Amino acid sequence: MLEEENMKYPRLQYDAWRNVAIIVAAPSPLHGYMVGHLMTRINNAVNSMQGLDSNITDGLYISSDMSNTTYAGVTSTTRNWDGALHYLTDEGYILMVAVEVGISQTYESLRAAISYSVCALHCRVGITMCINEGNRGTRAPIQYYSTAQERDAAILQAERQLRTALRNNPYGPLIADGFIWYGRINRVVVETFRQEVDTCSPDTLLEPRQSFAIVEAGQFVGGNVPSNLAELQLSDCIPTHILSGNTIAATPVNFFSQEWFERSFCHSMLKTALQRIKVRSEVHAG
Numbered sequence: 001m002l003e004e005e006n007m008k009y010p011r012l013q014y015d016a017w018r019n020v021a022i023i024v025a026a027p028s029p030l031h032g033y034m035v036g037h038l039m040t041r042i043n044n045a046v047n048s049m050q051g052l053d054s055n056i057t058d059g060l061y062i063s064s065d066m067s068n069t070t071y072a073g074v075t076s077t078t079r080n081w082d083g084a085l086h087y088l089t090d091e092g093y094i095l096m097v098a099v100e101v102g103i104s105q106t107y108e109s110l111r112a113a114i115s116y117s118v119c120a121l122h123c124r125v126g127i128t129m130c131i132n133e134g135n136r137g138t139r140a141p142i143q144y145y146s147t148a149q150e151r152d153a154a155i156l157q158a159e160r161q162l163r164t165a166l167r168n169n170p171y172g173p174l175i176a177d178g179f180i181w182y183g184r185i186n187r188v189v190v191e192t193f194r195q196e197v198d199t200c201s202p203d204t205l206l207e208p209r210q211s212f213a214i215v216e217a218g219q220f221v222g223g224n225v226p227s228n229l230a231e232l233q234l235s236d237c238i239p240t241h242i243l244s245g246n247t248i249a250a251t252p253v254n255f256f257s258q259e260w261f262e263r264s265f266c267h268s269m270l271k272t273a274l275q276r277i278k279v280r281s282e283v284h285a286g
Contacts, residue, residue: 029275033268034101034129035064035083037260042085042097045255046237056242061086061093081117087239095123096237103131111205114193120202124236126193127229128208134173134183140277144284151281158277162270170266171218174273181273188215188265190222190256192231220262227254 039062047057064083085097098117102110107130114126145151161176171185191208200206210231214222235249243249 028103029271030131030265030268031082031101031103033271034131034265035099037264037268038099038101038127038129038255039064039083039085039097041255041260042232042237042253045253046234049234049251049253051248056238059088059242060237061088081113081121084117084123085237087237087242089239089242094239095121096125096239097232098123098126099128100126101129101131104133105130108205111193111208115204115206116202118193118195118206119200119204122195124194125232126206127232128191128193130187130189130191132186132188134186136173136180136183138179140177140179140181140280142280142282144282146283148283151283155274155277155281159274162273162277166266166270169218170262171215171220172269174270176273176277181276182269184218185215185269186217187213189213190225190229192229194231214261220258222256222261223258225256227256228252229256 043060043062046052046060049057062083062085081098082101083099084095086093087096088094095117098114098121100110100114100117102113110128110130114128117123118126143151143154145154158176158181162174162181165172165174165176169184172182173180173184174182190212192210193206194209195206210229212222212225212229214220214225232253232255233249234251234253235243237253240249
């Protein structure tokens with residue numbers, strides 16, 4: 001039997017704290033890239049801080065799509081986080097920041113996922129990005145080609161159309177050959193979550209501490225979003241006892257910017273649209 005990490009999608013997991021089954025679908029390029037961009041951006045912001053010795057920042061590690069199991073009595077709960085920032089000490093890894101990205105996912109399930117990381121796994125702060133894609137209309141039929149060369153040429157031509165659409169509509173829709181391959185982005189919201197008291201039950205459904213709209217109706221609206229989301233500070237990424245004092249511990253971790261978000265998000269959306277075209281393009285000789 002294969003280990004769970006090597007299992008194909010979809011995956012079935014069970015949350016014993018809430019008595020719900022969880023179906024984990026294969027992540028899209030937009031999902032995977034945005035998780036990676038968020039974690040890398042936070043990690044780089046910490047590493048670039050002045051006054052931090054490399055012996056301190058070397059303890060930071062990024063992980064993605066890792067299974068985590070806790071117990072509710074005799075029943076276990078297993079969830080995969082999308083991304084996380086850990087700090088490695090002599091005693092082992094400490095979970096510092098957890099990230100969840102949801103694309104057209106229910107808001108309650110996204111909150112439940114990040115609340116699990118905060119309340120059951122005890123990360124310092126959780127960050128979510130909730131992305132809502134608009135309707136794509138009629139689904140494109142599978143396109144059949146006589147040769148691989150014919151298929152590749154058609155995909156290249158479609159990619160050119162998608163790139164033109166992206167320049168005209170940075171948040172969609174992305175249209176090629178008369179079909180919408182990525183719908184208009186209705187809304188992107190970034191939120192932070194933190195344990196409000198010293199202890200909270202693992203099944204607690206947290207309310208966000210900070211909430212910022214980034215995209216509304218296909219337009220960027222996040223110009224006034226604080227670069228640390230008015231939340232993330234150095235002690236969220238590096239344990240306080242590792243740092244030299246309380247002053248540096250409260251230093252904001254400034255990672256968010258419009259330029260970074262638009263570049264990473266829009267090109268990740270393009271990759272997803274292109275992937276959708278590829279899976280509906282087949283060579284059928286004869």
